[in-house]
Amino acid sequence: xxxxxxxxxxxxxxxxxxxxxxxxxxxxxxxxxxxxxxxxxxxxxxxxxxxxxxxxxxxxxxxxxxxxxxxxxxxxxxxxxxxxxxxxxxxxxxxxxxxxxxxxxxxxxxxxxxxxxxxxxxxxxxxxxxxxxxxxxxxxxxxxxxxxxxxx
Numbered sequence: 001x002x003x004x005x006x007x008x009x010x011x012x013x014x015x016x017x018x019x020x021x022x023x024x025x026x027x028x029x030x031x032x033x034x035x036x037x038x039x040x041x042x043x044x045x046x047x048x049x050x051x052x053x054x055x056x057x058x059x060x061x062x063x064x065x066x067x068x069x070x071x072x073x074x075x076x077x078x079x080x081x082x083x084x085x086x087x088x089x090x091x092x093x094x095x096x097x098x099x100x101x102x103x104x105x106x107x108x109x110x111x112x113x114x115x116x117x118x119x120x121x122x123x124x125x126x127x128x129x130x131x132x133x134x135x136x137x138x139x140x141x142x143x144x145x146x147x148x149x150x151x152x
């Protein structure tokens with residue numbers, strides 16, 4: 001089976017069904033007549049920029065596409081909806097979010113490839129953002145402060 005065909009099927013399945021585990025995805029692929037190993041599915045998930053996103057009280061896979069011109073607006077909206085505080089410590093920013101939002105927000109930041117951000121580390125409700133200089137970190141901090149919702 002060609003990778004492109006399998007990945008198209010994966011995208012169709014996760015858009016149709018609330019898939020949250022690789023085993024569920026493997027089962028749906030098998031129902032569609034596609035045999036794939038867990039390692040292959042894992043590699044496809046990484047290559048296709050598939051992330052888990054909260055859907056009500058549950059989580060589900062979704063394809064994250066960063067070629068949308070509104071992604072910066074999406075970042076600002078996510079900051080407003082989920083960030084509770086932002087603190088600059090030299091060339092690092094420590095961002096606190098509502099529970100379960102840090103990974104999705106970090107994925108958006110990573111995919112935007114902003115020049116002021118060298119990398120991110122995310123946990124349950126905290127993101128550490130590394131910049132190559134204190135000035136870049138200040139720019140990042142100002143962006144977060146400008147777009148966060150003080151009522152969270």
